[in-house]
Amino acid sequence: MIKGLYEAHLPVINMEKSIEFYHGLDLELAYQGPRVTFFWIEKGKSWLGLWLSEHAKTPYHPSIRHVAFYxxxxxxxxxxxxxxxxxxxxxxxxxxxxxxxxxxxxxxxxxxxxxxxxxxxxxxxxxxxxxxxxxxxxxxxxxxxxxxxxxxxxx
Structure with a gap:
């Protein structure tokens, strides 16, 4: 049933700075919204979700506790x-x-x-x-x- 890991999520404090960073790693921007941005790792197969968090300085954020399987x-x-x-x-x-x-x-x-x-x-x-x-x-x-x-x- 499971063919691979489809997505992972990270909390970020500054979305613009994070977009610049991950774009600099040659990841393709898939979607940009006010609270979440997705980058393709491999288009159609896996992506990274960045979630704007007021609490990103703390060790817990709901996006850390989510995994999507392809x-x-x-x-x-x-x-x-x-x-x-x-x-x-x-x-x-x-x-x-x-x-x-x-x-x-x-x-x-x-x-x-x-x-x-x-x-x-x-x-x-x-x-x-x-x-x-x-x-x-x-x-x-x-x-x-x-x-x-x-x-x-x-x-």
Missing amino acids: VELEDLKRVQKWLRTRGIQAREAFGVSGEDQPLILCNDTHYHAAIYFDDPDGNSLEFITPLKLDAEDVVYHDGMTLKQWLNANHL
Whole structure:
């Protein structure tokens, strides 16, 4: 099921300074927002999320306790059943109940499908797959599920 690590997250105090730093490491900017910025490590396969934090000077930030595993779309379509057979329930994320996931995430023109759950220590885990990168002609609305997205985009 798991094919690799898709994303890692770091808290930052100064987003502009951090963008300059990671851009200087030749990472491609994927998305820039007011509180979060993503850089491609390998486009379509892995990225780094930088989260603006008022508390970045302390050793804990929620973004440190999140890992996303890359899975293929066909696996993501059946992941609810796969998790349940292991006694794991998906949890609410971005206003979408665990039962209604996988959900669609959109950062500008990058679309991903994901499902969220927790490990026994409360660490946030995610299975994610990229759907369309650099796409502008896609039907999308907040709270859209993978099934709705596939139907709306005739995929």
